[in-house]
Amino acid sequence: MRIAVYGQYYKDNTEDIIEKMFAVFEGHTTEVIFEAKFYNAIKEKGLLKEEYATFSNHEELDRRFDMLISIGGDGTMLRSATYVRDKNIPVLGINAGRLGFLATVQQDEIETLLPLIFENKYKISPRTLLSLDYEGMEKEAGLDFALNEITVSRKDTTSMITVEVKLNGDYLNSYWADGLIISTPTGSTGYSLSCGGPLLIPEVNSLVITPIAPHNLNARPLVIPDDTELELKVSGREPQHLISLDSRILTVDTETSFFIKKTGFKINMVEFPDEKFIKTLRKKLLWGEDKRN
Numbered sequence: 174m175r176i177a178v179y180g181q182y183y184k185d186n187t188e189d190i191i192e193k194m195f196a197v198f199e200g201h202t203t204e205v206i207f208e209a210k211f212y213n214a215i216k217e218k219g220l221l222k223e224e225y226a227t228f229s230n231h232e233e234l235d236r237r238f239d240m241l242i243s244i245g246g247d248g249t250m251l252r253s254a255t256y257v258r259d260k261n262i263p264v265l266g267i268n269a270g271r272l273g274f275l276a277t278v279q280q281d282e283i284e285t286l287l288p289l290i291f292e293n294k295y296k297i298s299p300r301t302l303l304s305l306d307y308e309g310m311e312k313e314a315g316l317d318f319a320l321n322e323i324t325v326s327r328k329d330t331t332s333m334i335t336v337e338v339k340l341n342g343d344y345l346n347s348y349w350a351d352g353l354i355i356s357t358p359t360g361s362t363g364y365s366l367s368c369g370g371p372l373l374i375p376e377v378n379s380l381v382i383t384p385i386a387p388h389n390l391n392a393r394p395l396v397i398p399d400d401t402e403l404e405l406k407v408s409g410r411e412p413q414h415l416i417s418l419d420s421r422i423l424t425v426d427t428e429t430s431f432f433i434k435k436t437g438f439k440i441n442m443v444e445f446p447d448e449k450f451i452k453t454l455r456k457k458l459l460w461g462e463d464k465r466n
């Protein structure tokens with residue numbers, strides 16, 4: 174099996190994770206490739222017995238790889254998607270962070286769950302992504318799509334912005350708010366949730382439009398079909414506003430029309446039979462933990 178490994182940080186618990194992971198790899202024929210910066214950090218600590226090949230950008234990550242293992246929290250999982258892009262390489266997250274909603278394998282589960290990938294005892298959960306486009310946009314790697322959400326928000330001001338939204342060319346609303354979130358089902362448990370948005374099961378073919386602190390009191394999160402093309406335009410006191418794609422941020426001039434739609438590819442997340450989304454809701458968002466009834 175060909176496995177790519179990605180992580181953003183080297184912390185105290187990285188050693189334990191790497192050791193457990195390689196203990197599982199032993200006894201299986203594996204070809205491992207590391208993201209270059211992560212590799213250097215691990216190598217410096219003398220954790221590896223052999224030399225490994227590395228990749229530094231999405232072009233160097235070969236389609237032939239069978240899986241990408243992301244070691245970190247949800248932020249690291251989001252960044253993993255920028256390497257995998259449309260290559261169909263399944264992504265598995267080992268949680269070294271705090272919440273780890275997307276990184277579903279906990280550190281103490283590595284020995285029990287990781288062997289299942291060699292026995293083909295896992296499922297793929299294909300995740301919808303969103304793409305961004307506007308005139309003059311620089312198409313930098315990883316800056317034109319999002320796995321969680323695309324958010325527009327105010328910049329350098331406490332003054333609210335007005336976000337005009339059209340769905341498939343039809344005018345929907347002008348939100349007067351701190352910003353607006355267009356979320357995928359995956360992102361529905363992230364920022365959108367904090368702003369009162371509904372949770373979507375990952376397989377649902379929908380998107381959510383969630384306003385951030387709207388002053389129009391009748392504005393509510395709206396669920397729309399995921400084949401909708403959205404056109405947004407921001408106006409406000411400042412000449413510029415922000416657009417974020419997951420953890421990445423762009424500054425854009427106000428009055429610029431920009432377009433958001435589903436990408437032609439999906440990110441395949443690895444899901445183990447006992448670690449389905451609804452179980453994650455109970456584990457990570459503590460559903461069912463209220464013992465009063």
Ligand SMILES: NC(=O)c1ccc[n+]([C@@H]2O[C@H](COP(=O)([O-])OP(=O)(O)OC[C@H]3O[C@@H](n4cnc5c(N)ncnc54)[C@H](O)[C@@H]3O)[C@@H](O)[C@H]2O)c1
Pocket residue numbers: 246247248249251271272273274275321322359360361362363364365367418419420
């Ligand atoms: N107020 C908020 O809740 C808020 C504000 C900004 C960004 N975010 C989220 O953070 C993401 C970026 O991550 P980051 O690491 O750069 O920021 P970060 O370090 O501020 O972490 C944000 C938190 O959101 C959680 N998170 C991220 N994606 C999630 C998902 N799909 N389901 C459940 N929880 C999720 C992470 O576990 C982390 O605890 C954004 O895509 C957005 O969804 C949330």
Ligand SMILES: Nc1ncnc2c1ncn2[C@@H]1O[C@H](COP(=O)(O)OP(=O)(O)OP(=O)(O)O)[C@@H](O)[C@H]1O
Pocket residue numbers: 180181182183184185186187244245246247248249250269270271272273274
């Ligand atoms: N490779 C790693 N090894 C050890 N610890 C890590 C690693 N990557 C991340 N961490 C720890 O997890 C924290 C969060 O990581 P990351 O930015 O990936 O996730 P996050 O978006 O903050 O989400 P979460 O709430 O799931 O942690 C880091 O500050 C660090 O403490």
